[in-house]
Amino acid sequence: MRSVPPWARVYVACTALGAVLCAVPVSATHAPWGAVALLAALCAGCELLAGSRSRGDHKPEGTGAGESGASLRWHTPVMLAAAFLLPPPAAALVPLPGALLALVEQRPRWLRRVWRAAQLALATWAASQVHWALGGRDAVVTSDFPYALVTAGAAVVAFCATLTLLDGGILALAERVPVRAAWRGLFLRSLAPVVVHGLAGLMMAVLWRSPYGPAAALLVLLPMYVSWWVFAQYHRERAAHRSTIRALVQAVDIKDGYTRGHSERVGQASMMIARELGMDDERAEVLRFAGILHDVGKLGVPTRLLRKDGPLTPEERRVIELHPEYGHEMVRGIGFLGEARSAILHHHERLDGSGYPYGLKGGQIPEFARVVAVADAFDAMTSTRSYRRARPVAVALEELERCAGAQFDPRMVEAFVRALVRQGWHPVVTADETPPHAEPRLPAPHAPAGPETRRGTVGGPRT
Template sequence: MITAALVCPLEFGVGRSPWSQVLVLGALYVACEWLVRRQALSAAGGVETQTRWTAFFPVLLAAATLLRPGAAALVPVLGAVLAPAEPPRALRRAWNAAQLALAACAAAEVFDATGGSSELTQRQFPEVLGPTLLAALAFCLVTALLVGGIRVAAERADPYTVWRGALLRSLLPCLGYGLIGLMMAVLWSSYGGLAAVLVLLPLTVSSWVYVQFQQEEAAHQATVSALVQAVEIKDEYTRGHSERVSRASVLMARELRMAEERVASLRVAGVLHDIGKLGVPTRVLRKNGPLTDDEHEAVQLHPTFGHEMVRGIGFLGEAREGILHHHERMDGRGYPSGLTGEEIPEFARVIAVADAFDSMTSTRSYRRGRPVTEAVVELERCAGSQFDPVMVEALVRAVRRHGWQPAAPTAADEAAPDLPLGIREPRRPAGAGAGGGAAPGTPGTPGSGASGVKNAATRVAR
């Protein structure tokens, strides 16, 4: 609304804007947004999700070529006014309209400044392509700057990583939308608004395809959640642990400036890193006492079990290697493969640090969680031998930037002994050391393969 108040005087002052075009384009944008939102609501089971309706950005870019800057900015604002929503969705929709209004205004200003004309004729081709692409670039830059700025402020994320990712994801689509918007503007100028609407028909189909993709993504997320819930039911130690490891891994990934696609994959790897515990006998996981050699070997095989379980799930991608190797050590004394240094996949090195950090800071019935500062000191002590120093430093930076809230202890945990780090923990549940495996400084048993999985499982099951 503030945006509208700023741009309206510009248009009223000059008195040259075709208000019928503003109203028609605004109504068209509302209709397009309503159509896509209905499809998204259907895909999400009736729950409105935070979705960017980028499939209909050509309407806004067509407005940038047909209208003066202030009038172009009113098109998405009109959409926010006419589209009803309940708080807090209404506030979010108003924000979306405001940032799109500013982007449309900037695009129209660039189009005019670079020689573009709203009177589009055949003689202006191909010269008009340059102003159109520059206008689309301005639209992309403004939206990336504003949306990225919100993320930087809300999540304390690294500005370079956020803005670089936003630009890389939106640059090519915005340039394509600019050309489609130019096509709409040409048809509008030559044959009227009805002909321009025909351009949106293939975009309607593409938005439907995108909604199907969202449904597939939701199914993937439901699969991951079901697997995590199964592990938490079987092993109480992992309750909430997987989500915290995932969160710490994502914070570290942002400090390492990973691409957003890899961050999303790492998030899943962190959630599923202990999925292999489904293959470990429940009595072993819940045993309150020292483990036999066979039981200890069976617990150490949970990364291999996990990899076998998720190997056929195609959408996990790089996450599978993180699940398999998150108990490897830099000095080669980890498991299951005894990898060293850079041989260990990057995802696994990230999860190993996040896993140990959450374990040390979480209170259990057999020992109290340690303060964050003590856990960081322990990680730094083990950097180079057990953990990758780069990953440890990434965690330290993330904790300093965002803070860390350990798991709240339950009533049963209040009587837990206060053991300093490095002291052997008496009668602890199986697999409840740092990260659910070996505590910092404790080597594993490398070299266990598929045959080891079968043999250990057979011996423990007897």
């Protein structure tokens, strides 16, 4: 059982108490109990059908951040429809049955269920409070557009803001995330998906108040369910992609222990260059895959060569230089890699034609390969290997700039330098690596350059 810090338990208790206080006035109001029961049952049904993943986790997924991020839940339109249709105390009751009955895999299950129920109740109450204060109920009843959109938008902002406030607190107390970072980005990540949910909830509310009644309102969920099913399938496919890549990388790391973590760092540096070049998210993700898998062909190279101390003989070097072709053959049938396959094959080509395996020149080298070449060489220089010590980041950048135009694409080098100056270098560190020391602006290991790098040649065929 994963322990929950005492202050986090107090925070959950206070949140639950706040939810109770928000719902208590419902006894003094003329709440439409039939609508409350129907919406609560519908919300609970959506919650239970949403999947078997943990619902009460205090991490971003499964809390408000999860509502706002990757874990899109199709009960959210029902909660927002309740906020548009019911008085605030009654609206706060709608998410409670589903949250309290939801499947929770992690322990303590009761605490996670209480936390989820309380935060959703408070968020729904806040949305309803804002919506009713702005006269949104009348706008829904009379179908007063576009004012109904204004009041619904304000309610959505209140819903997101409440979830963000609560999530940041639980991240700081339960996950021990620094206070300055606990709320960072939560609201913006939540806003776009919840706006879509809000539109669906508004459609439900308007149809509910129409002559067609609640039955017509329920039809809104059908296209939403289809779209979320497609969304879930897409994420399952992406998860399968990541599992495939993770297995290949782990196999390389086991075989070549000296470069453990190298693949992840090259993927990280490649992504930085992609962002600086303005690539869209899809291409940037494929380029990250290219960086991660660029050395997968080492699985076809004898282990004794990869782990050899000291210089390689010409024959051994020629064997290692076959790894791009091995890698390309290994991933040829993996369709989702797309352009990444060409980067795996050509990341050791050089602009002047002196690279391998085919001696391509200039624009003949695929763009992804030119990006990965820079990222690969940078990490090779700033990492300690069996045959030489690491270089500081500043020295590695000077070497990249010196070799730009002959070995590397100057555009890629400039993009990487700009990214490093702005973001710094915070490399991925595996569990069995020693974290590098930090430089004032660009963190990197401090060590003298090794004798193995020839002038004009950054990194050898081992990279």
